Amino acid sequence: MQKNIINIAPIINKTTKKKKGDYYAVCWIKNDVSFIEINKVIYKDISNSIFFLNSSIQWKIIKENTNTSSGYVLYLPKRVLDNPLLSQLHINEVALFASNEIPKINLAPGIEKRIQSILEMLDELIGSHLKHKDDAIISLLNTFFVYCDGQCNIKSIISENNTKKNIVYKFKKLVDKRISEYHEVSEYARLLNISNSYLNECVKEILGVNAMQIITEQRIMRSRHELKFTNKSIKEICFEMGFASPEYFSYFFKKHTGTTPSALR
Known part of the structure; x- marks a missing residue:
């Protein structure tokens, strides 16, 4: 895995905007966010939720309190989902990031603590120089997506004939x-x-x-x-x-x- 191929950033600033480049973005919003604006549409009351956004979508997150983190934004190059461990996931099969809809999930009770732990570990690993960290990062991504898909009832993007x-x-x-x-x-x-x-x-x-x-x-x-x-x-x-x-x-x-x-x- 090339250096900085995956990036993660806490939501701390008053405004968090889309990163330049051809990245998928996974926005985990914990709390204290006023709203997220996606393609000029404002979404409020979004505590404890996750948004999956492809590179063609314009978005920004607005918050008031800048003293603490309100979640994370995870940036993934498209080729990451071609990894053998990730490529068979249901989340990949339904082309979640390729949808014209805005896939969003509200986390089930208790799951938010697991999601927070996974993203915190990813943040720590990405900034480290540990041996085998690339394998550990992919493993954590797999766990993250399994929780999102299996436990949190992501709305699959489904064709009418399926x-x-x-x-x-x-x-x-x-x-x-x-x-x-x-x-x-x-x-x-x-x-x-x-x-x-x-x-x-x-x-x-x-x-x-x-x-x-x-x-x-x-x-x-x-x-x-x-x-x-x-x-x-x-x-x-x-x-x-x-x-x-x-x-x-x-x-x-x-x-x-x-x-x-x-x-x-």
């Missing part, structure tokens, strides 16, 4: 919104007006896992967040996530994570 991707996108949105109510593949298939088998077929083809794995992953992720970042009792979390009893919640959680809810807390 029915299966549309179904998977709608399924993931439903899981994200209604995971506390529905825990069976059949329930989501009913909401989508398709059969269980066809929903599984679509999810398997697009994401490489079955529909129940997506549901389970979301239940575990939400449960982990509640256990680590709230003062709710294990019993409260258990029933909020739709488990029949604290005992079954503990069994389910340990089966999928290797540890019990009480041990994690």
Whole structure:
């Protein structure tokens, strides 16, 4: 990897503008930003969100408080996504950066802390002279994109005739919104007006896992967040996530994570 092929900068100044050159930009906005202007359109109320912007888009970020960082802007040359580790990602397959839309995600609870840690490590690595740092940078980028794509429900840029991707996108949105109510593949298939088998077929083809794995992953992720970042009792979390009893919640959680809810807390 050539020197400075990837660049990252904290959002500190009152105005952060697009960098010159043929770069993709990933803007992670943590807080304290007044607005981001993209192609002369102003987006407000954007705390805890990520924007994916291609090189043809004009943008700037405006903030009031210049004493602390309000996130990061990650600049990526297009050839970086050709790396074998990154080229197979779903985020690449759907040509996220090539879209005429403005792809934006709002981060799920707890994910913002992981995103911040990854970007801070990238910032440290890019400015270092450590051996094998290039491999470490690509590995962190891969982790970052996996979180964005898999955990944060990026809206895929989907052609009208790609029915299966549309179904998977709608399924993931439903899981994200209604995971506390529905825990069976059949329930989501009913909401989508398709059969269980066809929903599984679509999810398997697009994401490489079955529909129940997506549901389970979301239940575990939400449960982990509640256990680590709230003062709710294990019993409260258990029933909020739709488990029949604290005992079954503990069994389910340990089966999928290797540890019990009480041990994690």
